[in-house]
Amino acid sequence: MRFILRRLTFYGIALWAAITLNFVLPRLMPGSPLDGLLLRYQDVIRSNPAILTQLKAQLGAADEPIWRAYPHYLGDVFTGNLGISTAQGVPVSEVIGNTLPWSIFLVGTGFLLSFVVGTTLGMFAAWRRGGFTDNAITPLLMALQSFPAFFLSLLAVYFLGLKAGWFPIQHAYANDTEVGLSRHFLADAFRHAQLPILVIVAISAGGWLLGMRNVMINTISEDYITMAQAKGLRDRRVMTRYAARNAILPPLTGFAAFFASAVGGLILVEVVFSYPGVGLTIQQAALGHDYPLVQALLLLLAVTVLVANLIMDLVYAVLDPRVRTAS
Amino acid sequence: MTDVVAPEQAPEAVAPVTAVAGGTTGPQRRLPMPTFARLLLRNPKSAVGIGLIGAIVLVTILAPLLTNDKPTEANALPGLAPSRDYPFGTTDQGYNVYTQVLYGGRISLLVAASAALIALAISVTLGLLAAYRGGIVDDLINLLTNVFLVIPVLPLLIVISSFLTQTGPVTMALIIGLTSWAIETRILRGQALSLRNQDFILAAKVAGESTRRIVFGELMPNMLSRIAAGFAFVFVQAVFYEAALEFLGFGDANKVSWGTILFWATNNSTLLQGEWWHFVFPGCAISLTILAIIFINYGIDELSNPRLRGTKRRARRSLLSGMLWPRSAAT
Numbered sequence: 001m002r003f004i005l006r007r008l009t010f011y012g013i014a015l016w017a018a019i020t021l022n023f024v025l026p027r028l029m030p031g032s033p034l035d036g037l038l039l040r041y042q043d044v045i046r047s048n049p050a051i052l053t054q055l056k057a058q059l060g061a062a063d064e065p066i067w068r069a070y071p072h073y074l075g076d077v078f079t080g081n082l083g084i085s086t087a088q089g090v091p092v093s094e095v096i097g098n099t100l101p102w103s104i105f106l107v108g109t110g111f112l113l114s115f116v117v118g119t120t121l122g123m124f125a126a127w128r129r130g131g132f133t134d135n136a137i138t139p140l141l142m143a144l145q146s147f148p149a150f151f152l153s154l155l156a157v158y159f160l161g162l163k164a165g166w167f168p169i170q171h172a173y174a175n176d177t178e179v180g181l182s183r184h185f186l187a188d189a190f191r192h193a194q195l196p197i198l199v200i201v202a203i204s205a206g207g208w209l210l211g212m213r214n215v216m217i218n219t220i221s222e223d224y225i226t227m228a229q230a231k232g233l234r235d236r237r238v239m240t241r242y243a244a245r246n247a248i249l250p251p252l253t254g255f256a257a258f259f260a261s262a263v264g265g266l267i268l269v270e271v272v273f274s275y276p277g278v279g280l281t282i283q284q285a286a287l288g289h290d291y292p293l294v295q296a297l298l299l300l301l302a303v304t305v306l307v308a309n310l311i312m313d314l315v316y317a318v319l320d321p322r323v324r325t326a327s
Numbered sequence: 328m329t330d331v332v333a334p335e336q337a338p339e340a341v342a343p344v345t346a347v348a349g350g351t352t353g354p355q356r357r358l359p360m361p362t363f364a365r366l367l368l369r370n371p372k373s374a375v376g377i378g379l380i381g382a383i384v385l386v387t388i389l390a391p392l393l394t395n396d397k398p399t400e401a402n403a404l405p406g407l408a409p410s411r412d413y414p415f416g417t418t419d420q421g422y423n424v425y426t427q428v429l430y431g432g433r434i435s436l437l438v439a440a441s442a443a444l445i446a447l448a449i450s451v452t453l454g455l456l457a458a459y460r461g462g463i464v465d466d467l468i469n470l471l472t473n474v475f476l477v478i479p480v481l482p483l484l485i486v487i488s489s490f491l492t493q494t495g496p497v498t499m500a501l502i503i504g505l506t507s508w509a510i511e512t513r514i515l516r517g518q519a520l521s522l523r524n525q526d527f528i529l530a531a532k533v534a535g536e537s538t539r540r541i542v543f544g545e546l547m548p549n550m551l552s553r554i555a556a557g558f559a560f561v562f563v564q565a566v567f568y569e570a571a572l573e574f575l576g577f578g579d580a581n582k583v584s585w586g587t588i589l590f591w592a593t594n595n596s597t598l599l600q601g602e603w604w605h606f607v608f609p610g611c612a613i614s615l616t617i618l619a620i621i622f623i624n625y626g627i628d629e630l631s632n633p634r635l636r637g638t639k640r641r642a643r644r645s646l647l648s649g650m651l652w653p654r655s656a657a658t
Contacts, residue, residue, distance in 0.1 A: 010470075013470065013474065014473070014474045014478075017474045017478075018478055021478070021483075025486065025487065029490040029491060143618070146614050146617040146618040146621055147610075147617075148567050148570055148610075148613055149571075150570075150571060150574050150575075150589070151589070151606075151610035151613060154589075154598065154606050154610065155607070155610070158598055158603055158606075162599070162601075260477060260479045261480075261481075263479040263481070263482060264480060264482070264571070267481055267485070268481075268571055268574070268575070271575060272593070282482060282486075283485065283575050285489075286485045286486060286488065286489035286577070287489070287576055289489055291489070291490075294485075294486055297482070298482050298485075298486045301479050301482045302477070302478050302479065305478070305479055306477055
């Protein structure tokens with residue numbers, strides 16, 4: 001319980017830091033980003049004067065002094081009032097509602113697959129050091145890790161999508177498919193997600209593989225493994241129930257760093273595939289200086305990482321009794 | 328089991344700290360660095376990595392000797408496939424891709440190296456200070472580090488770039504350096520913790536040395552090998568972030584670097600026209616650079632964690648497994 005409380009306090013502070021960073025960033029920047037915006041979006045602003053006030057407040061150009069602007073900003077964030085997208089003219093929350101499900105689908109599936117594939121392969125690689133998995137698959141996945149996500153995506157789009165014609169190369173569904181819960185739509189969406197998910201797995205499975213392998217190599221030399229083998233237990237049972245089960249916890253702690261970098265990878269993959277998720281949206285919004293949307297999305301991504309980490313902490317507490325009982 | 332040694336927490340096996348006593352700094356102190364470098368060169372994996380990165384750096388420096396064209400002059404026919412005259416083909420605008428990749432490496436590597444130096448300076452200062460001072464200083468630095476660890480770096484960089492009016496190589500090195508120090512700070516803090524109660528630190532403390540002097544004059548010289556390894560680790564991230572930012576369109580598109588070549592390659596939809604050479608060669612340059620550092624890092628891990636070392640026979644049989652590397656930056 002204390003472990004969870006301590007983590008919750010930390011996530012509270014981290015959340016506050018992320019929100020504050022969002023507030024401070026535009027105020028730290030040299031020059032006024034506002035002038036450029038007024039020129040670029042004058043039509044939107046003329047049709048909706050409220051946007052001007054909102055922009056001024058967000059970018060620190062309002063007449064409000066900073067000690068009043070800051071609580072104001074915090075209040076807005078916690079009541080979900082994220083403002084209106086200057087480029088699209090619709091509430092930011094609406095844009096998020098349209099894009100977030102796609103990203104969750106993509107990164108969620110990709111993450112689960114890469115975790116399962118990576119740790120399983122890592123288990124085999126450690127169990128049979130110098131065997132096929134260790135000598136062929138481990139180096140292959142490691143080599144893939146040196147490919148930046150955007151380059152691997154480009155290669156996949158060009159060679160597997162365009163040349164071989166096995167996969168659709170962009171968007172989340174075909175132009176003529178109607179969005180809805182029909183079977184046709186789901187099949188189409190699944191077909192379009194295959195290649196991006198493949199790229200995500202190819203890039204991130206190596207990390208899990210290596211984490212698992214390196215911890216398990218140490219676990220294997222423990223006495224209880226020798227003991228289990230001496231008892232005459234089947235090899236597979238010793239590998240899964242004794243070695244792997246005890247080796248899986250340390251790699252899970254790397255999840256925090258993994259998820260934060262996975263978010264970066266998601267942006268790159270989405271941009272290359274023109275996949276209509278949060279990553280593509282934040283790139284487009286940042287290029288178009290759509291600050292309300294950009295800031296909201298950064299906050300959203302930070303919160304997602306925090307929540308994912310919190311979930312992982314809870315899972316960890318369930319899996320490792322020492323965490324629960326430690327004072 | 329808590330006694331399982333994760334690779335990054337592995338005890339420093341290569342940097343003996345026995346040779347240091349007293350508070351003198353300067354050339355007469357025996358630094359662990361040369362031993363470390365020699366060990367790295369003897370390890371086949373890190374030797375391959377060092378050779379590879381050396382070759383890449385050399386080629387970019389010697390670019391004017393290796394190509395007659397200029398990266399910013401379009402003198403060739405547009406859209407030519409790789410041939411003897413144009414080994415990497417030409418772009419839609421008639422730029423020589425070979426020339427652009429050679430010259431582009433200069434900016435890419437320089438920006439990444441500068442960013443890595445900035446990040447490393449922050450990591451060393453914060454990590455060592457936290458470990459040495461302990462208490463509230465340690466708590467605060469630790470909290471700051473943990474917060475930065477959970478804020479995703481690439482989106483943060485994107486947001487900062489969108490606020491900046493112009494993002495040239497200098498600003499890019501600066502913002503990458505200022506955002507990617509967290510992981511290394513945590514690692515260095517852990518390493519420094521094991522040194523903080525050594526006799527020579529306590530002696531310096533009793534002698535009344537200032538905190539700054541102890542951190543930079545006593546702790547730091549004894550961690551040089553670990554800090555050098557940290558540079559490789561931060562550098563590989565910087566290479567990735569720089570290329571990613573430029574690819575996404577947040578760099579100075581008029582400066583030729585590996586990232587901007589990729590940006591133009593996708594922006595002009597050369598992909599759909601089948602001009603694979605426009606993105607494959609700069610992409611390979613980035614990947615090779617990252618791969619070289621991965622090799623070096625693996626050598627470092629093998630040196631500091633003997634259990635990861637295979638038998639001699641096995642090591643020779645699969646040089647390829649030299650790509651093993653515990654910390655993934657390139658996702």
